[in-house]
Amino acid sequence: MTAAHPFRAAWEARDLALLSSQFADDVELWSPLLTEPFRGKAAATDVYAAVFEAIGSLTWVAETPTEAGRIFQWSAGREGRRYDGIDVLEIGGDGGIARITVFIRPLAGLGAFAADAGPAMARRRSRGRAMALRAFGPGLRAVTTATDRVATRMVSSRR
Numbered sequence: 001m002t003a004a005h006p007f008r009a010a011w012e013a014r015d016l017a018l019l020s021s022q023f024a025d026d027v028e029l030w031s032p033l034l035t036e037p038f039r040g041k042a043a044a045t046d047v048y049a050a051v052f053e054a055i056g057s058l059t060w061v062a063e064t065p066t067e068a069g070r071i072f073q074w075s076a077g078r079e080g081r082r083y084d085g086i087d088v089l090e091i092g093g094d095g096g097i098a099r100i101t102v103f104i105r106p107l108a109g110l111g112a113f114a115a116d117a118g119p120a121m122a123r124r125r126s127r128g129r130a131m132a133l134r135a136f137g138p139g140l141r142a143v144t145t146a147t148d149r150v151a152t153r154m155v156s157s158r159r
Contacts, residue, residue, distance in 0.1 A: 005070060007089060007097065008063060014052045020045040024096030032085075032104045033114050044100070054078070054116040069097070078116055083109020 004012065010019035020041060028037040029044040038047050056078035064071045069089040076083060085104045092098030104110045 005063065005072075007070070007087075008060060008072060011052075011058065012060075016045055016049055016052070019048055022097050024092045024094055024098045027097055028099045030099070030101040032102050032110060033118075051117055054113070076113075078112070081109065081112040083113060 006018060006022050010022065023041045023044050025041050027041055027044050028039055029047055030037045038044055055076045058074055058076045060072065060074055062073040069091040072087045074085050076085065083104055085102060088101045089097050090099040104113050
C-alpha cells in the first residue's frame with residue numbers, strides 16, 4: 001500500500017502546516033464560488049483553514065495522477081447536507097502545487113458549502129463580515145435547494 005499524497009494526508013489530518021508546505025509560493029486557488037483566484041501561499045493557507053473548519057466529514061472517492069498533477073474526488077457533508085467535489089492540482093516546476101481548481105456539485109451542495117465556508121473565511125477578517133455572511137446563509141441554502149428541486153422536476157421525464 002502506498003502512502004497518501006501529502007495533499008490528501010494534510011486534509012485527513014486537517015494539518016495546515018503540511019498543506020501549506022506543499023504549495024508553491026505563487027499558488028493560485030480557484031474557488032467554485034468566485035471568479036478570481038486566491039493568490040499566494042498565505043492566502044491559500046488561510047482559505048483552507050476556513051474550509052477545514054466549515055467542512056464536516058469528508059470521504060475520499062478517487063485519487064488520479066495526471067501529467068500535470070493530480071485529481072482528487074471527494075464527498076463531504078455537514079448537518080445532513082451532502083455534496084461532491086473534485087480538486088484538480090497542477091504541480092509547478094519546483095514540485096510545489098502551483099494551481100488548485102475546486103469544483104462542487106450539486107447546486108444545493110454548492111450553496112451549503114458557501115453558507116458554511118463564507119462565514120468561516122470572513123471571521124478570519126472581522127466579526128462583522130462573518131455576521132453579514134452568516135445572515136445570507138439560510139437564504140442561500142433555501143434558494144439553491146429550491147432551485148435544485150424545481151429544476152429537477154422540470155427536466156425529468158413524466159412517468
